[in-house]
Amino acid sequence: MQKNDVFEIEITDIGVNGEGIGKIGGYTVFVKDAVIGDVIEAKLMKAKKNYGYARLMKILCPSPDRVDAVCPMARKCGGCQIQEMSYEKQLAFKEKKVRGNLIRIGGVSKELLNHIMEPIVGMEESAFLGAPFYYRNKAQFPIGEDKEGNPVAGFYAGRTHSIIPNTNCVLGVEVNERVLNLILDFMKEYKIKPYHETAHEGIIRHVLIRYGFRTKEIMVCLVVNGDRLPHSDVLAGRLAEIEGMTSVMLNVNKNRTNVILGDKVKLIWGKDHITDYIGDVKYQISPLSFYQVNPVQTEKLYRLAVEYAGVAGREGKCAEMAAERPIVWDLYCGIGTISLFLAKEGCQVYGVEVVPRAIEDARNNAKINGLGNAEFFVGKAEEVLPAYYEEYGRKHSGKGAHADVIVVDPPRKGCEEALLKTMVDMEPERIVYVSCDSATLSRDVKYLRERGYELEKVRAVDQFPHTVHVETIVLIQKKTS
Ligand code: SAH
Numbered sequence: 001m002q003k004n005d006v007f008e009i010e011i012t013d014i015g016v017n018g019e020g021i022g023k024i025g026g027y028t029v030f031v032k033d034a035v036i037g038d039v040i041e042a043k044l045m046k047a048k049k050n051y052g053y054a055r056l057m058k059i060l061c062p063s064p065d066r067v068d069a070v071c072p073m074a075r076k077c078g079g080c081q082i083q084e085m086s087y088e089k090q091l092a093f094k095e096k097k098v099r100g101n102l103i104r105i106g107g108v109s110k111e112l113l114n115h116i117m118e119p120i121v122g123m124e125e126s127a128f129l130g131a132p133f134y135y136r137n138k139a140q141f142p143i144g145e146d147k148e149g150n151p152v153a154g155f156y157a158g159r160t161h162s163i164i165p166n167t168n169c170v171l172g173v174e175v176n177e178r179v180l181n182l183i184l185d186f187m188k189e190y191k192i193k194p195y196h197e198t199a200h201e202g203i204i205r206h207v208l209i210r211y212g213f214r215t216k217e218i219m220v221c222l223v224v225n226g227d228r229l230p231h232s233d234v235l236a237g238r239l240a241e242i243e244g245m246t247s248v249m250l251n252v253n254k255n256r257t258n259v260i261l262g263d264k265v266k267l268i269w270g271k272d273h274i275t276d277y278i279g280d281v282k283y284q285i286s287p288l289s290f291y292q293v294n295p296v297q298t299e300k301l302y303r304l305a306v307e308y309a310g311v312a313g314r315e316g317k318c319a320e321m322a323a324e325r326p327i328v329w330d331l332y333c334g335i336g337t338i339s340l341f342l343a344k345e346g347c348q349v350y351g352v353e354v355v356p357r358a359i360e361d362a363r364n365n366a367k368i369n370g371l372g373n374a375e376f377f378v379g380k381a382e383e384v385l386p387a388y389y390e391e392y393g394r395k396h397s398g399k400g401a402h403a404d405v406i407v408v409d410p411p412r413k414g415c416e417e418a419l420l421k422t423m424v425d426m427e428p429e430r431i432v433y434v435s436c437d438s439a440t441l442s443r444d445v446k447y448l449r450e451r452g453y454e455l456e457k458v459r460a461v462d463q464f465p466h467t468v469h470v471e472t473i474v475l476i477q478k479k480t481s
Pocket residue numbers: 290291292331332333334335336337338352353354355358379380381382409410411
């Protein structure tokens with residue numbers, strides 16, 4: 001096979017990034033936007049010895065699992081990788097990915113998985129679109145200029161930094177479009193320039209919009225290259241007309257960087273935060289807070305975390321008997337989202353998180369929910385927990401600190417061994433591991449299974465329909481010897 005060869009190929013598999021895979025003889029071809037079951041005409045763009053990357057030229061016979069993309073920009077944008085696959089197949093693909101990693105990397109047997117793996121938690125489909133859309137509560141649009149010099153909002157094309165205009169992303173909420181158009185009109189009228197990266201000139205870099213699904217509160221935050229935005233009072237007045245507008249803010253980012261947000265925020269109108277709920281827990285969200293982007297699926301995930309932790313329904317019962325509260329550590333706790341869910345159930349919760357601002361939010365969230373049984377520490381989980389364990393041992397003549405449950409929700413790289421070791425030393429009955437990367441989760445599951453723990457439950461949760469990402473939650477339990 002050579003570059004520029006055009007050929008017919010049947011797609012028989014799907015890669016980890018959602019691309020279609022087909023074979024010609026022993027040669028493997030990866031085709032973006034092709035779906036398993038498609039017969040297509042493809043053109044080889046990059047040829048390696050045993051495999052190559054091809055472009056989808058024409059669909060000769062569409063797969064029964066192929067659906068029309070709702071967004072006309074789906075292929076160009078890259079934010080959604082599998083919008084042209086039926087939602088049912090998306091779910092099957094994600095479940096298979098988690099299962100495959102647990103078998104290959106985690107060394108878990110198929111028999112055990114058949115026994116304990118629960119069906120993936122999908123999202124309800126929107127009645128008129130046939131799949132879940134409009135689920136994200138946060139959107140960040142880069143602002144640029146078209147050839148005529150008009151301001152545009154959209155997304156970066158492929159791996160470039162040129163902006164393709166699109167104010168109507170179907171993963172985000174519908175009000176985004178109105179907010180963006182209002183800002184673009186304002187920019188034109190008052191001749192406010194978008195930021196230009198290479199020249200490091202211009203003012204508006206990004207627009208960040210957050211929406212509280214339960215409260216319907218909206219926050220607009222303009223990321224600006226400067227300390228102020230000219231005529232911001234006019235803009236704020238116009239934005240305030242939109243129903244639900246609660247907060248208009250500026251984020252100052254004068255750095256030559258592709259990091260979206262700077263450290264400083266300024267209030268222009270309304271409150272400096274919006275409020276939202278997941279389940280019964282209330283959260284205050286500011287422009288810099290980390291907050292789960294799909295609140296509907298997040299609630300399902302956190303309910304599972306409570307269920308797997310085995311602490312449900314202790315509320316009230318334990319309120320007067322503080323000594324009997326189960327002790328739960330929530331590591332990588334962010335703004336305390338899972339911690340507060342567990343605290344609501346009456347647990348004594350200790351949260352650990354490396355970002356100091358997130359811990360400030362966590363403490364504040366505990367306060368506004370009236371939860372005195374959650375305490376938070378700033379630091380790396382792999383440092384805070386081992387240090388706590390050692391210190392406890394020193395104070396209690398060698399007796400180790402105990403936890404009933406340890407919850408971890410690490411970033412993609414998973415947990416460090418020093419942390420896993422301390423977790424095992426603390427002998428919790430249950431470990432609940434939440435992860436956005438089932439490969440590192442599987443690696444850590446293997447470590448724990450070799451040290452007296454067994455996998456009891458596994459479930460994938462689809463937090464990000466139309467993308468290849470999938471969240472996994474597992475329960476790992478101490479073996480009774
Ligand atoms: N459980 C939270 C956040 C999970 S995201 C929620 O559901 O909302 C992972 C979090 O881990 C991020 O907030 C990140 O800042 C934090 N983090 C990354 N490395 C860490 C480390 N070594 N120790 C503690 N926290 C860490």
